[in-house]
Amino acid sequence: MRNRTKETPEDVGISRRGALECMIWAGTGVLWALSSGVPKSVGLLGEAAAAQASGFTFLQISDSHIGFNKPANPHALDTLREAIVKVEAVDTKPAFMIHTGDITHLSKPDEFDNAAQLIGEAKLDVHYVPGEHDFIDEGQGKAYLERYGEGTEGQGWYSFDDHGVHFIGLNNVVDLRAGGLGRLGPEQLSWLADDLKSKSNSTPIVVFAHIPLWTVYADWGWGTDDGLQAIEMLKRFGSVTVLNGHIHQIMQKVEGNMIFHTARSTCFPQPVPGTAPSPGPITVPADRLRSMLGITRVDMRVGDKPLAVTDTALAD
Amino acid sequence: MKQSHSCKTALCALVVWLALSALVLSAHGHAVTNDAEIRIANFTFDPPVLTVKAGTTVKWINEDDIPHLVAEKDGAFRSAPLDTDEKFAQTLQVAGIVEYFCVLHPHMTGKIVVEP
Numbered sequence: 001m002r003n004r005t006k007e008t009p010e011d012v013g014i015s016r017r018g019a020l021e022c023m024i025w026a027g028t029g030v031l032w033a034l035s036s037g038v039p040k041s042v043g044l045l046g047e048a049a050a051a052q053a054s055g056f057t058f059l060q061i062s063d064s065h066i067g068f069n070k071p072a073n074p075h076a077l078d079t080l081r082e083a084i085v086k087v088e089a090v091d092t093k094p095a096f097m098i099h100t101g102d103i104t105h106l107s108k109p110d111e112f113d114n115a116a117q118l119i120g121e122a123k124l125d126v127h128y129v130p131g132e133h134d135f136i137d138e139g140q141g142k143a144y145l146e147r148y149g150e151g152t153e154g155q156g157w158y159s160f161d162d163h164g165v166h167f168i169g170l171n172n173v174v175d176l177r178a179g180g181l182g183r184l185g186p187e188q189l190s191w192l193a194d195d196l197k198s199k200s201n202s203t204p205i206v207v208f209a210h211i212p213l214w215t216v217y218a219d220w221g222w223g224t225d226d227g228l229q230a231i232e233m234l235k236r237f238g239s240v241t242v243l244n245g246h247i248h249q250i251m252q253k254v255e256g257n258m259i260f261h262t263a264r265s266t267c268f269p270q271p272v273p274g275t276a277p278s279p280g281p282i283t284v285p286a287d288r289l290r291s292m293l294g295i296t297r298v299d300m301r302v303g304d305k306p307l308a309v310t311d312t313a314l315a316d
Numbered sequence: 317m318k319q320s321h322s323c324k325t326a327l328c329a330l331v332v333w334l335a336l337s338a339l340v341l342s343a344h345g346h347a348v349t350n351d352a353e354i355r356i357a358n359f360t361f362d363p364p365v366l367t368v369k370a371g372t373t374v375k376w377i378n379e380d381d382i383p384h385l386v387a388e389k390d391g392a393f394r395s396a397p398l399d400t401d402e403k404f405a406q407t408l409q410v411a412g413i414v415e416y417f418c419v420l421h422p423h424m425t426g427k428i429v430v431e432p
Contacts, residue, residue, distance in 0.1 A: 136397045
């Protein structure tokens with residue numbers, strides 16, 4: 001395991017073997033690219049600019065927790081608004097945005113309404129997947145599915161194609177079991193197998209879901225029990241990017257041709273695994289809070305560097 | 317005099333009972349108590365194992381600044397989302413083992429032993 005948080009462009013080379021063997025955790029502001037199937041981290045600005053030439057950009061926001069009002073951030077709407085301002089400031093118009101769940105804090109109608117109104121100000125198509133906080137209404141997900149379930153399968157999973165990339169939105173927060181982690185369930189896994197059947201190995205794949213598909217920290221429930229079954233189905237593809245939220249901090253892991261990335265929240269930070277008694281919100285001074293919240297930008301490009309993930313804090 | 321002796325005996329019994337209860341709690345994480353309240357703090361149920369008599373109403377209180385949602389593992393009961401300081405009560409009529417968890421954070425589990 002290597003911490004690449006402070007790497008410079010000069011010392012970023014990793015061998016394919018290294019990429020296969022190691023888990024790479026990264027911090028703020030690291031940009032990743034895939035070159036011939038081997039991930040490399042590269043300089044932030046130059047490569048991101050180059051990616052605009054022939055590819056396209058999409059954005060990820062996550063864990064807006066509208067309705068949260070505790071000391072860690074009594075102003076969840078304000079910080080979401082700031083995140084949308086960041087979205088609007090992106091130099092090239094993104095193709096769309098994804099929201100990787102926990103849109104709301106308590107699945108209340110006014111929380112969904114407020115989130116939708118603010119996110120709508122970005123004037124982008126938004127593809128949602130639910131977090132566990134979006135599935136705790138009396139109907140156990142009815143409120144979410146009424147808003148975002150149209151055209152989806154089962155409990156809100158779906159796929160679509162854009163610019164030659166196959167995007168898959170999964171729900172790993174439904175029918176969770178006592179003592180377990182996140183869960184996809186057999187019905188969704190079967191759908192995923194069918195969905196991938198017609199895709200060639202060279203099709204770039206982007207999977208997004210709320211809880212990390214790989215186990216980040218089981219003691220805090222940060223993983224998906226049957227995530228490995230999904231990952232196995234994806235291994236034959238030359239480029240797979242898995243985008244998650246839930247843990248309110250940036251983490252990355254590279255395994256073969258797969259990049260796993262978690263986004264910051266727009267609401268409150270959570271502790272680094274194992275550094276606190278629980279994964280509950282951490283309260284930091286107001287001026288520091290905005291350095292721990294943010295959005296994620298993904299640049300897709302056909303060619304030698306087809307993909308780059310860049311995180312921007314609200315304070316940047 | 318006789319009355320005083322009875323009081324003394326009762327007091328001694330109470331002290332012994334309290335001491336034994338404390339021992340049971342510290343040795344096994346079990347609480348045998350009539351005070352059927354379960355605190356939710358730091359993403360754990362406290363006590364993790366509670367023993368009550370059938371017919372007892374058990375209350376859960378959330379002391380975290382994140383919501384929790386208490387449910388029996390097979391769906392026999394389920395609370396609403398409990399935000400900070402909110403409570404949920406469930407009367408347990410049938411003797412046996414009740415296993416429950418937090419729907420939002422399913423790694424959080426607890427057990428209630430319901431005695432006849």
